[in-house]
Amino acid sequence: MYAVVKTGGKQYKVAVGDEIFVEKLEGGAGQTVEFDEVLMAVNSDGEVLLGDELANVAVRAEIVRQGRGKKIIVFKFKAKKNYRRKQGHRQPYTRVRITGITGLDGDEE
DSSP states (O other), rough: OOOEEEETEEEEEEEETTTEEEEEEOOOOTOOOEOOOOOEETTOOOOOOOGGGGOOEEEEEEEEEEEEOOOEEEEEEEETTTEEEEEEEEEEEEEEHHHHEEHHHHHHH
């Protein structure tokens, strides 16, 4: 049983017990979040649910930690003009553990 959820402009295929990195969400470690924008789900019978069938399906997750990714270097320059700019960036993220998918089989998994 799994679902495809959309958060932070990206789509993730998740199942119960998975840990994924998503764009930064509000909240601290141990708090629960719910992803209600489910694009597709497969229940325990292998039946694929799409569109209006997903009206009451949601994915629950627990925030494991907040963090920042590896540093990337942004370097701009223009040849023969003595123009150089160096800048670093670390993208914030939230690591979440999927705890349940509700509304698939009429009960919470």
